[in-house]
Amino acid sequence: MNAAMRPAFPFAALVGQAPLQQALLLAAIDPGLGGVLVSGPRGTAKSTAARALAELLPEGQLVNLPLGASEERLIGTLDIETVLRDGSVRFSPGLLAKAHRGVLYVDEVNLLPDALVDALLDAAASGVNTVERDGVSHSHDASFVLIGTMNPEEGELRPQLIDRFGLMVELQNCFEPLVRQQIVKARLAFDLDPQGFRAAYALQQDAYVERIRAAREALPQLVFDDAVHAHVSVLCIAAAVDGLRADLVMLRAARALAAYEQAAAVTTEHVERVAEAVLMHRRHDRAARDNAAPNQTSFDADEVSSQEVASSTSGAAAASGDSDWGYLPPEPAGITQVKGVIPLSAKKR
Structure with missing residues (x-):
């Protein structure tokens, strides 16, 4: 085959x-x-x-x-x-x-x-x-x-x-022994008798087909209220995503989940359950840095202030001949005596 x-x-x-x-x-x-x-x-x-x-x-x-x-x-x-x-x-x-x-x-x-x-x-x-x-x-x-x-x-x-x-x-990779055993047993059973294995799941498969069909029909009737929009915005801003694609996808994914579960409306719970799949590849590392922004800003200001103080103090020290702040005092240059040089005659110059 x-x-x-x-x-x-x-x-x-x-x-x-x-x-x-x-x-x-x-x-x-x-x-x-x-x-x-x-x-x-x-x-x-x-x-x-x-x-x-x-x-x-x-x-x-x-x-x-x-x-x-x-x-x-x-x-x-x-x-x-x-x-x-x-x-x-x-x-x-x-x-x-x-x-x-x-x-x-x-x-x-x-x-x-x-x-x-x-x-x-x-x-x-x-x-x-x-x-x-x-x-x-x-x-x-x-x-x-x-x-x-x-x-x-x-x-x-x-x-x-x-x-x-x-x-x-x-x-x-799965490192739970019981789960690994279930996966392997299912695969071996399928390979041994594919048709018999599939027959055991026929009712569940038919249920999936019907739920997908019904969810597609219900999709256009579901709307988002302001609470759902607000929650999506909060999650996307916290993840520091680029653009608005994450917001749109999260709303549509939440709506699809609500339709699959035959819910009357899209809720923030639906949003929470799809958020990780939407944000996993869009979340930026800078989100963590932004959360620490106030402390970081204070540190930077202190650092700049210290640098400015050091610069002005060192300039004053240099003007006064002091050697503070890492400036070295001038060292006298050595003088070496040279023997007298006999000048050349005008013809040889």
Whole structure:
């Protein structure tokens, strides 16, 4: 059986991956969040989770973007000769078109060329892919759940790109014996009898599909009150994020969570539960420095004042011939006697 036909490990059977499962479900409910970036070492079920999510979506389509893909393979191509000859646009779809209503999975996204990352993030956020060439353009729907994985040991994404992922989850190696045993037992059971294992989780899988469908329908009816807006602002300011993307993503993620739980309104509790995934890759170190700003400012003022006092005192000391503040007194230069020199005659000069 080839890889494309292999049954996927059930989403409901994932063990010890609650934060990742929540982030993936939120992105499935609202693909406009901008996708999920999953960071972690090898062997932490990143690709397994991506395949598991794909079959919960309407098309059940998982599209892999290989590292060696060209930009044309990703966004598609336009046949300019046809335009010039017939006046009609002939478009050859790329992977973004194929991933519509499914999952676009990018393994080791941190190793992907920046141009490709820009293109897929644009499409993930807007739900539309536009191809332009020689003044001719073509657009098509490209609503998909973007899942990018990376191993931080192999390099980081540029800050400008990592910020554009809606949510981020950081996976760690599991060092709890009981959890490791559950994961291994589940995997061995699946490998031994995939169909039987999947049948045991069929009802839970169907429940996920129905909840995603219902949440998507409920999404437009949910609104944010002033308390939710205020709480989002407080969290984003405390994290010292750049721009307003974090605020927008946090509001949309909280709304998606409320819709998934069939809540009547978005609350600050929903905001709290999605905040870490929104801020993990946007939080700046300067937030800690800003919290200590008053003390630091006082210290700097004292330091400057001491420097000014030292400078003025040393200048006065120098003028008075004193040697304080590190100034050394002048030392007399030694004089060496030289024997008399016989002058040359005018002819030899």
